[in-house]
Amino acid sequence: MPPTVVGFYLLIVMDPEGWLGGLWKGATGSPILFTFAGIVIASITYSIPFALQPMRAAFEKIDPRLIESARILGLSPPAIFLRVILPNSRNGIAASAILVFLHTLGAFGVILMVGGSVPGQTRVVSVAIYEAVETLQYGSAAMMSLALLPICYIFLLVVHRLTKRSPS
Amino acid sequence: MNLQIRIRKPLPHFELSLDVNCPAEAMTVVIGPSGAGKTTLMRIIAGLDKPAEGFMQFGDEVWLDTKLRVFVPPQKRRLAYVFQDYPLFPHLSIHDNAAFAAGAKKDVVQELLERFGIGQLQDRKPDAVSGGERQRCAICQALAREPRLLLLDEPFSALDIFTRRALRDELRNLKEGLGIPVIYVTHDVNEALYLADGLLPIVEGRVDREWMQRSLARVNAAKSERAKAVRDPRLSLAY
Numbered sequence: 001m002p003p004t005v006v007g008f009y010l011l012i013v014m015d016p017e018g019w020l021g022g023l024w025k026g027a028t029g030s031p032i033l034f035t036f037a038g039i040v041i042a043s044i045t046y047s048i049p050f051a052l053q054p055m056r057a058a059f060e061k062i063d064p065r066l067i068e069s070a071r072i073l074g075l076s077p078p079a080i081f082l083r084v085i086l087p088n089s090r091n092g093i094a095a096s097a098i099l100v101f102l103h104t105l106g107a108f109g110v111i112l113m114v115g116g117s118v119p120g121q122t123r124v125v126s127v128a129i130y131e132a133v134e135t136l137q138y139g140s141a142a143m144m145s146l147a148l149l150p151i152c153y154i155f156l157l158v159v160h161r162l163t164k165r166s167p168s
Numbered sequence: 169m170n171l172q173i174r175i176r177k178p179l180p181h182f183e184l185s186l187d188v189n190c191p192a193e194a195m196t197v198v199i200g201p202s203g204a205g206k207t208t209l210m211r212i213i214a215g216l217d218k219p220a221e222g223f224m225q226f227g228d229e230v231w232l233d234t235k236l237r238v239f240v241p242p243q244k245r246r247l248a249y250v251f252q253d254y255p256l257f258p259h260l261s262i263h264d265n266a267a268f269a270a271g272a273k274k275d276v277v278q279e280l281l282e283r284f285g286i287g288q289l290q291d292r293k294p295d296a297v298s299g300g301e302r303q304r305c306a307i308c309q310a311l312a313r314e315p316r317l318l319l320l321d322e323p324f325s326a327l328d329i330f331t332r333r334a335l336r337d338e339l340r341n342l343k344e345g346l347g348i349p350v351i352y353v354t355h356d357v358n359e360a361l362y363l364a365d366g367l368l369p370i371v372e373g374r375v376d377r378e379w380m381q382r383s384l385a386r387v388n389a390a391k392s393e394r395a396k397a398v399r400d401p402r403l404s405l406a407y
Contacts, residue, residue, distance in 0.1 A: 065254075068216055072248065073243075074269055
Protein backbone atom coordinates (compact mmCIF):
# COMPACT_ATOMS: atom_id res chain seq x y z
CA MET A 1 0.00 0.00 0.00
CA PRO A 2 1.42 3.45 -0.82
CA PRO A 3 2.64 5.12 2.39
CA THR A 4 0.60 8.21 1.61
CA VAL A 5 -2.57 6.09 1.53
CA VAL A 6 -1.77 4.62 4.97
CA GLY A 7 -0.90 8.16 6.11
CA PHE A 8 -4.17 9.55 4.80
CA TYR A 9 -6.30 7.04 6.67
CA LEU A 10 -4.23 7.50 9.81
CA LEU A 11 -4.75 11.24 9.43
CA ILE A 12 -8.51 10.69 9.38
CA VAL A 13 -8.47 8.32 12.37
CA MET A 14 -6.09 10.43 14.43
CA ASP A 15 -7.91 13.68 13.78
CA PRO A 16 -9.43 15.06 17.03
CA GLU A 17 -12.79 14.18 15.44
CA GLY A 18 -11.63 10.64 14.59
CA TRP A 19 -11.96 7.74 17.05
CA LEU A 20 -8.26 7.40 17.94
CA GLY A 21 -7.65 11.15 18.02
CA GLY A 22 -10.78 11.63 20.13
CA LEU A 23 -9.73 8.86 22.53
CA TRP A 24 -6.26 10.33 22.86
CA LYS A 25 -7.63 13.82 23.44
CA GLY A 26 -9.98 12.45 26.07
CA ALA A 27 -7.10 10.73 27.85
CA THR A 28 -4.37 13.39 27.60
CA GLY A 29 -6.23 16.57 26.82
CA SER A 30 -4.23 17.39 23.69
CA PRO A 31 -4.52 16.35 20.04
CA ILE A 32 -2.27 13.57 18.74
CA LEU A 33 -1.72 14.84 15.20
CA PHE A 34 1.63 16.53 14.54
CA THR A 35 3.17 15.22 17.78
CA PHE A 36 5.98 12.73 18.39
CA ALA A 37 3.55 10.23 19.94
CA GLY A 38 1.49 10.55 16.78
CA ILE A 39 4.30 9.58 14.44
CA VAL A 40 5.28 6.68 16.71
CA ILE A 41 1.77 5.25 16.49
CA ALA A 42 1.70 5.85 12.75
CA SER A 43 5.10 4.14 12.30
CA ILE A 44 4.00 1.11 14.32
CA THR A 45 0.85 0.72 12.21
CA TYR A 46 2.82 1.14 9.03
CA SER A 47 5.62 -1.29 9.99
CA ILE A 48 3.85 -4.14 11.80
CA PRO A 49 3.40 -6.25 8.62
CA PHE A 50 7.14 -6.06 8.03
CA ALA A 51 7.80 -7.31 11.58
CA LEU A 52 5.39 -10.22 11.37
CA GLN A 53 6.84 -11.80 8.24
CA PRO A 54 10.39 -12.55 9.53
CA MET A 55 9.05 -13.49 12.97
CA ARG A 56 6.67 -15.97 11.44
CA ALA A 57 9.53 -17.44 9.41
CA ALA A 58 11.55 -17.83 12.62
CA PHE A 59 8.67 -19.59 14.40
CA GLU A 60 8.15 -21.93 11.47
CA LYS A 61 11.81 -22.91 11.47
CA ILE A 62 11.46 -24.51 14.93
CA ASP A 63 11.41 -28.33 14.86
CA PRO A 64 7.79 -29.33 15.60
CA ARG A 65 9.12 -32.33 17.53
CA LEU A 66 10.54 -29.91 20.12
CA ILE A 67 7.04 -28.65 20.76
CA GLU A 68 5.73 -32.20 21.03
CA SER A 69 8.37 -33.18 23.56
CA ALA A 70 7.70 -30.02 25.56
CA ARG A 71 4.03 -31.02 25.71
CA ILE A 72 4.90 -34.51 26.88
CA LEU A 73 7.24 -33.03 29.47
CA GLY A 74 4.20 -31.32 30.92
CA LEU A 75 4.38 -27.74 29.64
CA SER A 76 1.20 -25.75 29.04
CA PRO A 77 0.90 -23.90 25.71
CA PRO A 78 1.94 -20.49 27.18
CA ALA A 79 4.92 -22.13 28.90
CA ILE A 80 5.91 -23.76 25.59
CA PHE A 81 5.85 -20.35 23.94
CA LEU A 82 8.02 -18.78 26.67
CA ARG A 83 10.46 -21.66 27.27
CA VAL A 84 10.80 -23.24 23.82
CA ILE A 85 9.55 -21.04 20.99
CA LEU A 86 10.83 -17.62 22.11
CA PRO A 87 14.39 -18.66 23.05
CA ASN A 88 14.76 -20.58 19.79
CA SER A 89 13.59 -17.71 17.61
CA ARG A 90 15.63 -14.97 19.28
CA ASN A 91 17.67 -14.35 16.14
CA GLY A 92 14.58 -14.06 13.99
CA ILE A 93 12.96 -11.65 16.43
CA ALA A 94 16.12 -9.52 16.61
CA ALA A 95 16.39 -9.51 12.81
CA SER A 96 12.78 -8.47 12.52
CA ALA A 97 13.31 -5.65 15.04
CA ILE A 98 16.25 -4.30 13.06
CA LEU A 99 14.44 -4.55 9.75
CA VAL A 100 11.52 -2.61 11.21
CA PHE A 101 13.93 -0.05 12.63
CA LEU A 102 15.44 0.48 9.18
CA HIS A 103 12.04 0.53 7.56
CA THR A 104 10.90 3.18 10.03
CA LEU A 105 14.09 5.16 9.51
CA GLY A 106 13.15 5.35 5.85
CA ALA A 107 9.50 6.18 6.44
CA PHE A 108 8.62 9.36 4.67
CA GLY A 109 5.09 9.63 3.34
CA VAL A 110 3.36 8.43 6.50
CA ILE A 111 5.41 10.71 8.73
CA LEU A 112 4.81 13.70 6.49
CA MET A 113 1.05 13.10 6.47
CA VAL A 114 0.59 12.50 10.19
CA GLY A 115 3.45 14.43 11.71
CA GLY A 116 3.96 17.31 9.35
CA SER A 117 7.44 18.64 9.92
CA VAL A 118 7.54 20.36 13.29
CA PRO A 119 11.20 21.16 14.09
CA GLY A 120 12.34 19.37 17.25
CA GLN A 121 9.09 17.40 17.35
CA THR A 122 8.23 15.50 14.21
CA ARG A 123 10.89 16.51 11.71
CA VAL A 124 12.63 13.19 11.04
CA VAL A 125 15.83 12.78 9.01
CA SER A 126 14.14 11.56 5.85
CA VAL A 127 11.81 14.58 5.85
CA ALA A 128 14.65 16.94 6.81
CA ILE A 129 16.73 15.75 3.85
CA TYR A 130 13.82 16.31 1.50
CA GLU A 131 13.24 19.80 2.84
CA ALA A 132 16.94 20.67 2.64
CA VAL A 133 16.93 19.71 -1.04
CA GLU A 134 13.72 21.65 -1.64
CA THR A 135 15.33 24.77 -0.23
CA LEU A 136 18.53 24.10 -2.19
CA GLN A 137 20.66 23.45 0.94
CA TYR A 138 22.55 20.65 -0.76
CA GLY A 139 25.37 20.78 1.80
CA SER A 140 23.27 19.86 4.82
CA ALA A 141 21.29 17.31 2.76
CA ALA A 142 24.58 15.63 1.83
CA MET A 143 25.76 15.57 5.46
CA MET A 144 22.55 13.97 6.72
CA SER A 145 22.51 11.41 3.92
CA LEU A 146 26.12 10.51 4.51
CA ALA A 147 25.46 10.03 8.23
CA LEU A 148 22.63 7.57 7.50
CA LEU A 149 24.57 5.40 5.06
CA PRO A 150 26.94 3.64 7.52
CA ILE A 151 24.15 3.24 10.10
CA CYS A 152 21.92 1.41 7.63
CA TYR A 153 24.80 -0.64 6.28
CA ILE A 154 25.89 -1.82 9.73
CA PHE A 155 22.37 -2.81 10.72
CA LEU A 156 21.84 -4.71 7.47
CA LEU A 157 25.10 -6.53 8.15
CA VAL A 158 23.83 -7.52 11.60
CA VAL A 159 20.56 -8.78 10.11
CA HIS A 160 22.50 -10.84 7.60
CA ARG A 161 24.56 -12.38 10.40
CA LEU A 162 21.53 -13.14 12.53
CA THR A 163 19.56 -14.84 9.79
CA LYS A 164 22.50 -16.76 8.37
CA ARG A 165 23.54 -18.51 11.57
CA SER A 166 20.47 -20.58 12.22
CA PRO A 167 20.51 -22.71 15.38
CA SER A 168 20.48 -26.37 14.43
CA MET B 169 -0.33 -49.15 37.49
CA ASN B 170 -1.10 -50.98 34.29
CA LEU B 171 -2.09 -49.57 30.94
CA GLN B 172 -5.10 -50.86 29.05
CA ILE B 173 -5.34 -50.06 25.37
CA ARG B 174 -8.19 -50.78 23.01
CA ILE B 175 -7.90 -48.72 19.85
CA ARG B 176 -8.68 -48.65 16.15
CA LYS B 177 -7.12 -46.25 13.67
CA PRO B 178 -7.12 -46.58 9.88
CA LEU B 179 -3.66 -46.05 8.37
CA PRO B 180 -2.84 -45.71 4.64
CA HIS B 181 -2.22 -49.45 4.02
CA PHE B 182 -3.90 -51.23 6.90
CA GLU B 183 -5.85 -50.64 10.05
CA LEU B 184 -4.20 -50.40 13.45
CA SER B 185 -6.45 -52.46 15.67
CA LEU B 186 -5.23 -53.47 19.11
CA ASP B 187 -6.58 -54.68 22.41
CA VAL B 188 -3.66 -55.03 24.78
CA ASN B 189 -2.70 -54.62 28.38
CA CYS B 190 0.74 -53.48 29.54
CA PRO B 191 1.35 -54.72 33.08
CA ALA B 192 2.66 -52.48 35.84
CA GLU B 193 6.34 -52.53 36.72
CA ALA B 194 7.29 -54.53 33.65
CA MET B 195 8.97 -53.85 30.35
CA THR B 196 6.71 -54.61 27.43
CA VAL B 197 8.66 -54.76 24.20
CA VAL B 198 6.66 -53.92 21.10
CA ILE B 199 8.32 -55.65 18.17
CA GLY B 200 7.51 -55.84 14.50
CA PRO B 201 8.77 -55.00 11.01
CA SER B 202 9.08 -51.34 10.01
CA GLY B 203 5.81 -49.72 9.11
CA ALA B 204 3.77 -52.04 11.32
CA GLY B 205 2.20 -49.20 13.28
CA LYS B 206 4.52 -49.33 16.30
CA THR B 207 5.31 -45.64 16.38
CA THR B 208 1.66 -44.73 15.78
CA LEU B 209 0.77 -46.80 18.83
CA MET B 210 3.36 -44.95 20.92
CA ARG B 211 2.12 -41.55 19.71
CA ILE B 212 -1.43 -42.54 20.63
CA ILE B 213 -0.32 -43.61 24.11
CA ALA B 214 1.55 -40.30 24.50
CA GLY B 215 -1.50 -38.35 23.35
CA LEU B 216 0.16 -36.88 20.26
CA ASP B 217 -2.17 -38.77 17.91
CA LYS B 218 -5.80 -39.75 18.34
CA PRO B 219 -7.28 -43.06 17.22
CA ALA B 220 -10.50 -43.18 15.22
CA GLU B 221 -12.09 -44.91 18.16
CA GLY B 222 -10.87 -46.47 21.32
CA PHE B 223 -10.41 -46.55 25.03
CA MET B 224 -7.27 -46.20 27.10
CA GLN B 225 -6.93 -46.39 30.83
CA PHE B 226 -3.84 -45.98 32.98
CA GLY B 227 -4.38 -47.34 36.49
CA ASP B 228 -7.81 -45.95 37.32
CA GLU B 229 -7.34 -42.84 35.17
CA VAL B 230 -9.14 -42.82 31.82
CA TRP B 231 -6.87 -41.16 29.26
CA LEU B 232 -9.01 -41.70 26.22
CA ASP B 233 -12.58 -42.70 25.57
CA THR B 234 -13.84 -41.74 22.15
CA LYS B 235 -17.42 -42.69 23.08
CA LEU B 236 -17.52 -40.30 26.03
CA ARG B 237 -15.21 -37.81 24.27
CA VAL B 238 -12.61 -38.08 26.99
CA PHE B 239 -9.12 -37.03 25.96
CA VAL B 240 -6.37 -36.22 28.42
CA PRO B 241 -3.77 -33.99 26.69
CA PRO B 242 -0.12 -35.14 26.70
CA GLN B 243 0.97 -32.56 29.28
CA LYS B 244 -1.46 -34.04 31.84
CA ARG B 245 -0.43 -37.70 31.38
CA ARG B 246 2.90 -37.41 33.19
CA LEU B 247 4.72 -39.86 31.01
CA ALA B 248 8.03 -39.65 29.19
CA TYR B 249 8.68 -40.47 25.56
CA VAL B 250 12.11 -40.88 23.99
CA PHE B 251 12.52 -41.80 20.34
CA GLN B 252 15.29 -42.20 17.76
CA ASP B 253 17.07 -38.86 17.00
CA TYR B 254 15.23 -37.25 19.89
CA PRO B 255 15.62 -33.48 19.57
CA LEU B 256 17.07 -31.81 22.68
CA PHE B 257 16.36 -28.12 23.17
CA PRO B 258 19.17 -26.47 21.16
CA HIS B 259 19.26 -23.33 23.31
CA LEU B 260 19.88 -25.22 26.57
CA SER B 261 22.97 -26.99 27.94
CA ILE B 262 22.99 -30.75 28.53
CA HIS B 263 22.31 -30.13 32.23
CA ASP B 264 19.43 -27.75 31.58
CA ASN B 265 17.95 -30.14 29.04
CA ALA B 266 17.98 -32.96 31.58
CA ALA B 267 16.53 -30.63 34.22
CA PHE B 268 13.92 -29.20 31.83
CA ALA B 269 10.95 -30.87 33.48
CA ALA B 270 12.57 -31.89 36.78
CA GLY B 271 11.29 -28.99 38.85
CA ALA B 272 13.48 -28.27 41.87
CA LYS B 273 15.12 -31.68 42.18
CA LYS B 274 18.65 -30.60 41.28
CA ASP B 275 20.47 -33.55 42.89
CA VAL B 276 18.33 -36.07 41.02
CA VAL B 277 19.41 -34.53 37.71
CA GLN B 278 23.06 -34.57 38.74
CA GLU B 279 22.82 -38.19 39.80
CA LEU B 280 21.21 -39.20 36.49
CA LEU B 281 23.85 -37.36 34.44
CA GLU B 282 26.62 -39.13 36.37
CA ARG B 283 24.88 -42.47 36.05
CA PHE B 284 24.69 -42.14 32.28
CA GLY B 285 28.28 -40.93 32.08
CA ILE B 286 27.64 -37.41 30.79
CA GLY B 287 28.25 -35.50 34.02
CA GLN B 288 31.41 -33.90 32.62
CA LEU B 289 29.53 -32.64 29.53
CA GLN B 290 26.71 -30.93 31.37
CA ASP B 291 27.70 -27.39 30.39
CA ARG B 292 27.90 -28.14 26.68
CA LYS B 293 25.17 -27.45 24.17
CA PRO B 294 23.53 -30.43 22.41
CA ASP B 295 25.24 -29.65 19.09
CA ALA B 296 28.65 -29.94 20.79
CA VAL B 297 28.24 -33.56 21.93
CA SER B 298 27.91 -36.86 20.04
CA GLY B 299 24.66 -38.56 19.06
CA GLY B 300 25.09 -41.17 21.78
CA GLU B 301 25.61 -38.49 24.41
CA ARG B 302 22.54 -36.62 23.21
CA GLN B 303 20.49 -39.78 23.50
CA ARG B 304 21.82 -40.39 27.01
CA CYS B 305 20.74 -36.86 27.88
CA ALA B 306 17.29 -37.56 26.41
CA ILE B 307 16.92 -40.55 28.75
CA CYS B 308 18.03 -38.37 31.69
CA GLN B 309 15.48 -35.73 30.71
CA ALA B 310 12.77 -38.37 30.57
CA LEU B 311 13.64 -39.95 33.92
CA ALA B 312 14.21 -36.63 35.70
CA ARG B 313 10.59 -35.72 35.30
CA GLU B 314 9.70 -38.84 37.33
CA PRO B 315 7.23 -40.25 34.82
CA ARG B 316 4.51 -42.74 35.65
CA LEU B 317 5.05 -44.49 32.32
CA LEU B 318 8.13 -44.58 30.12
CA LEU B 319 7.85 -44.90 26.34
CA LEU B 320 11.02 -45.72 24.40
CA ASP B 321 10.69 -45.89 20.62
CA GLU B 322 13.88 -47.37 19.16
CA PRO B 323 15.84 -45.00 21.40
CA PHE B 324 19.23 -46.45 20.52
CA SER B 325 18.76 -47.42 16.87
CA ALA B 326 20.75 -44.52 15.43
CA LEU B 327 23.79 -45.31 17.60
CA ASP B 328 26.81 -47.47 16.92
CA ILE B 329 26.71 -51.03 18.20
CA PHE B 330 28.96 -50.44 21.23
CA THR B 331 27.05 -47.43 22.54
CA ARG B 332 23.82 -49.26 21.88
CA ARG B 333 24.92 -52.25 23.95
CA ALA B 334 26.17 -50.05 26.79
CA LEU B 335 22.91 -48.11 26.97
CA ARG B 336 20.85 -51.27 26.68
CA ASP B 337 22.72 -52.73 29.68
CA GLU B 338 22.23 -49.52 31.64
CA LEU B 339 18.52 -49.58 30.84
CA ARG B 340 18.20 -53.19 31.95
CA ASN B 341 19.86 -52.35 35.27
CA LEU B 342 17.72 -49.29 35.68
CA LYS B 343 14.45 -51.09 34.97
CA GLU B 344 14.35 -52.90 38.31
CA GLY B 345 14.59 -49.71 40.34
CA LEU B 346 12.06 -47.73 38.32
CA GLY B 347 8.88 -49.46 39.39
CA ILE B 348 6.88 -48.09 36.45
CA PRO B 349 5.68 -49.73 33.25
CA VAL B 350 8.08 -49.28 30.34
CA ILE B 351 7.06 -49.78 26.72
CA TYR B 352 10.01 -50.32 24.42
CA VAL B 353 9.73 -50.42 20.62
CA THR B 354 12.27 -52.22 18.49
CA HIS B 355 12.53 -54.25 15.30
CA ASP B 356 15.55 -56.17 16.60
CA VAL B 357 14.58 -59.61 17.93
CA ASN B 358 17.78 -60.02 19.93
CA GLU B 359 17.28 -56.69 21.63
CA ALA B 360 13.67 -57.60 22.40
CA LEU B 361 14.65 -60.91 23.97
CA TYR B 362 17.36 -59.26 26.02
CA LEU B 363 15.15 -56.55 27.51
CA ALA B 364 11.60 -57.80 27.58
CA ASP B 365 9.43 -58.97 30.44
CA GLY B 366 6.63 -59.33 27.92
CA LEU B 367 6.58 -59.29 24.13
CA LEU B 368 3.98 -57.63 21.95
CA PRO B 369 4.60 -58.53 18.30
CA ILE B 370 2.75 -56.20 15.92
CA VAL B 371 2.50 -56.81 12.19
CA GLU B 372 0.34 -54.60 9.97
CA GLY B 373 -1.43 -53.11 12.92
CA ARG B 374 -2.37 -56.34 14.68
CA VAL B 375 -0.86 -58.58 17.33
CA ASP B 376 0.77 -61.48 15.47
CA ARG B 377 2.28 -64.19 17.68
CA GLU B 378 3.03 -66.45 14.71
CA TRP B 379 5.30 -63.81 13.18
CA MET B 380 7.16 -63.75 16.49
CA GLN B 381 7.65 -67.50 16.44
CA ARG B 382 8.94 -67.39 12.85
CA SER B 383 11.35 -64.59 13.77
CA LEU B 384 12.59 -66.53 16.77
CA ALA B 385 13.18 -69.57 14.58
CA ARG B 386 15.18 -67.38 12.19
CA VAL B 387 17.25 -65.97 15.03
CA ASN B 388 17.97 -69.48 16.32
CA ALA B 389 18.96 -70.62 12.84
CA ALA B 390 21.30 -67.65 12.54
CA LYS B 391 22.84 -68.55 15.88
CA SER B 392 23.97 -71.94 14.65
CA GLU B 393 25.27 -70.22 11.50
CA ARG B 394 27.27 -67.97 13.76
CA ALA B 395 28.61 -70.95 15.68
CA LYS B 396 29.71 -72.45 12.36
CA ALA B 397 31.24 -69.15 11.37
CA VAL B 398 33.65 -69.30 14.26
CA ARG B 399 35.09 -72.45 12.75
CA ASP B 400 34.96 -71.09 9.22
CA PRO B 401 37.24 -68.03 9.14
CA ARG B 402 35.95 -66.72 5.77
CA LEU B 403 32.32 -66.66 6.84
CA SER B 404 33.31 -65.08 10.14
CA LEU B 405 34.08 -61.84 8.28
CA ALA B 406 30.34 -61.39 7.95
CA TYR B 407 29.98 -61.10 11.70
